[in-house]
Amino acid sequence: MKTGRDVVIAALLGAEEFGFATAPLVVSGCVMMRVCHLDTCPVGVATQNPELRKKFTGKPEFVETFFEYIAQEVREILASLGFKRLEDAVGQVEALETKAAVDHWKASGLDLAPLLAFPNVNPGVIRHNTTKQDHGLVGALDNELINKAKTALEDRIPIKIRSGIKNGNRTVGTMLGSEITRRFGSNGLPDNTVDISFHGSAGQSFGAFIPNGLTLRLFGDSNDYLGKGLSGGRIILRPDEKSSFNSNENVIAGNVIGYGATTGSIYIRGVVGERFCVRNSGATAVVEGVGDHGCEYMTGGTAVILGRTGRNFGAGMSGGIAYVLDLDPLNVNPEMVDILAVSSQNAEFVKQVITNFADETESEVAKNLLENWSENLTRISMILPRDYARVLSIIARAEREGLSADELVMAAVNG
Missing domain, CATH: 2.160.20.60 (Glutamate synthase, alpha subunit, C-terminal domain)
Incomplete structure (x- = not known):
């Protein structure tokens, strides 16, 4: 997940939580050397070595700015689809356009019907989560x-x-x-x-x-x-x-x-x-x-x-x-x-x-x-x-x- 568009598509498919991993890491300074397990990260992201950690130039503000841009893109896409809030878009699969996807030669013959199935519910039924999970901590x-x-x-x-x-x-x-x-x-x-x-x-x-x-x-x-x-x-x-x-x-x-x-x-x-x-x-x-x-x-x-x-x-x-x-x-x-x-x-x-x-x-x-x-x-x-x-x-x-x-x-x- 890298863009606001990814977030909106996930929400339309029913997602209510969105995980970002690589993109914020790159924003923080990661150069994808793929040596995280060796403690030799040249930009000081994935290391405990004090000399290498001095090379880290990332700031919290960089990640904050990244997510502000993501949120802005999400806001613009939601507005174009007629939604006021992200939770209003949750599960609204009818807003997805699939023609470009299934017409692509790599997706030839792909059946997206199971992903786009719309539940038969009464009008006005809320599709997003409204009840907190009970983890049984009281007992x-x-x-x-x-x-x-x-x-x-x-x-x-x-x-x-x-x-x-x-x-x-x-x-x-x-x-x-x-x-x-x-x-x-x-x-x-x-x-x-x-x-x-x-x-x-x-x-x-x-x-x-x-x-x-x-x-x-x-x-x-x-x-x-x-x-x-x-x-x-x-x-x-x-x-x-x-x-x-x-x-x-x-x-x-x-x-x-x-x-x-x-x-x-x-x-x-x-x-x-x-x-x-x-x-x-x-x-x-x-x-x-x-x-x-x-x-x-x-x-x-x-x-x-x-x-x-x-x-x-x-x-x-x-x-x-x-x-x-x-x-x-x-x-x-x-x-x-x-x-x-x-x-x-x-x-x-x-x-x-x-x-x-x-x-x-x-x-x-x-x-x-x-x-x-x-x-x-x-x-x-x-x-x-x-x-x-x-x-x-x-x-x-x-x-x-x-x-x-x-x-x-x-x-x-x-x-």
């Missing part, structure tokens, strides 16, 4: 949790809460986490200030986006997206106390665990589904087994898998480190990563992570590893992205020589 479990956590929210007094949970309870912890961030900013609260234990089966997105200071313990199982966008909080998932099965042989959570997590920790005593830690960029996650596509597109953080992995492990992984017990090399996508032995400088860190995991979940797998650590360490493989390894070596050199790590990284990128 959300988080409202109860927020009330119970008042002492922590108001006076920073640590509190422990117990609660049941059902698979219809989605995004549990997110509203409470939002309340913490609203009151205390991005730093949140000290670890475990609000410590909640749940029993049952959690719905999708359990613990999504939770910040520092919020710890969620779940005794039971969980659906997909647990820990999505984790922002400093802690999530501990383990089987119910009455469970008798072997956790490392049974699935306890769904797919896409830890998607887009930035900080915090996820400890899962059990096996999870596909795309574990996809796009993780800073959190620490430990689990007893994963499905296919583990650590896909991971850019930072740590993943420890104390069990089997599925196929295509580490695909598109450009940062962070994964540690896998008894790894089958055939399951690893070798395009961007190397399989290495755990280095001496990383061994103590891995041991500490597994120790924390054992303490929080009482995992038998973790306990057995720690009992004979020096021998079992050889069973753990380190999955390290090649580009990330180069960056780490540059940073280490900068620390040794007292140089600027950013300058050395830029020199390496520019050859």
Whole structure:
């Protein structure tokens, strides 16, 4: 979507929301180099490098002016069609002229009738949206949790809460986490200030986006997206106390665990589904087994898998480190990563992570590893992205020589 004409056509087809992406980006200074994922944007739009960010010349006023022109064009087209407001044009498919489209040789034989179908309604019936969606927030479990956590929210007094949970309870912890961030900013609260234990089966997105200071313990199982966008909080998932099965042989959570997590920790005593830690960029996650596509597109953080992995492990992984017990090399996508032995400088860190995991979940797998650590360490493989390894070596050199790590990284990128 680039012009006011595009907006009007979309509205006539029934659209009430309009998304612009590339055009405002170009207005802000983007030159379409297509290196957004490399942190080498030459105009400072898509980069965290301070030297490149100095090259950014965009201003909010540029985008504002762009949308003013869009609005002006929309206004002129609506006037020519006889509409006073954009919402009056929503769904008015009879105002669309299709002859030029279907007569074009590329659209020969194209039937637009399904797109231009007009609903059989009484005259005067409003075609645009007039009713707000009910997302069920009034009945959300988080409202109860927020009330119970008042002492922590108001006076920073640590509190422990117990609660049941059902698979219809989605995004549990997110509203409470939002309340913490609203009151205390991005730093949140000290670890475990609000410590909640749940029993049952959690719905999708359990613990999504939770910040520092919020710890969620779940005794039971969980659906997909647990820990999505984790922002400093802690999530501990383990089987119910009455469970008798072997956790490392049974699935306890769904797919896409830890998607887009930035900080915090996820400890899962059990096996999870596909795309574990996809796009993780800073959190620490430990689990007893994963499905296919583990650590896909991971850019930072740590993943420890104390069990089997599925196929295509580490695909598109450009940062962070994964540690896998008894790894089958055939399951690893070798395009961007190397399989290495755990280095001496990383061994103590891995041991500490597994120790924390054992303490929080009482995992038998973790306990057995720690009992004979020096021998079992050889069973753990380190999955390290090649580009990330180069960056780490540059940073280490900068620390040794007292140089600027950013300058050395830029020199390496520019050859």
